[in-house]
Amino acid sequence: MDKEKTKIRSMFNSISHRYDFLNHFFSANVDRVWRKKTVNALEKEKVERILDVACGTLDLAVDFSKRFPDADIIGVDFAEKMLERGLKKIKGKNIFPIHADGLKLPFKDECFDAVSIAFGIRNFEDMEKGLKEFRRVLKKGGVLLILEFTPNRNPLFNFYTGYFMPSLAKLFVTNGDSYKYLHRSVKEFPDGEELKKIIEKQGFRDVEFFRLPFGISLLHRGYKE
Ligand SMILES: C[S@@+](CC[C@H](N)C(=O)[O-])C[C@H]1O[C@@H](n2cnc3c(N)ncnc32)[C@H](O)[C@@H]1O
Secondary structure: OOOOHHHHHHHHHHHHHHHHHHHHHHOOOHHHHHHHHHHHOOOOOOOOEEEEEOOOOOHHHHHHHHHOOOOEEEEEEOOHHHHHHHHOOOOOOOEEEEEOOOOOOOOOOOOEEEEEEEOOHHHOOOHHHHHHHHHHHEEEEEEEEEEEEOOOOOHHHHHHHHHHHHHHHOOOOOOOOHHHHHHHHHHOOOOHHHHHHHHHHOOEEEEEEEEOOOOOEEEEEEEEO
């Protein structure tokens, strides 16, 4: 599947004005619950710095900021229009958005207590390269959190994501095909066990995954050795 950077970036830039609305609408607001569960999975009392990669419109960063008001929350995304949409949510908060590529993070080694990525890694041109970057910037013992859709054979789910969502999205965004991309990219994404192995191969320990409400997304958690 073609996940060339410039195409992915322009796709997200083109839907940025409707991204939040469609996200909450298509998931009946359950995406908010998934992000809260991701924040809760970071079972540390105190952290200095959290990196949210592919942060989009900064929803997960905002949730981290509520739980860790004294930490620095850094959000990285390469689609500038997605970041712009998020700016109004972060006034006066401990959140710092940065326009950068998640495969080439502009940070020194071992400076984050946690790295998260929500619905982003599926879009990476090279997932293993991304995991290497996450590992590089994590402190020893730091936590990796990956929230992502998981392939699903349920015919109703496939009708919903493969037909209903792209058809309806066309009413709100000119690039309705981006929702066809969502369907195809989830179908081709590794399942929970496979993704766990891929993460372990990159040097993370105690990797486990949790099925989240609706059963269509998983949260993987692992630790840097
Ligand atoms: C489906 S959105 C998810 C946004 C947000 N994390 C959320 O939970 O709503 C995927 C985001 O990943 C970003 N993205 C994809 N590949 C990226 C990369 N290599 N570097 C930085 N951002 C990337 C896109 O620009 C987009 O904002």
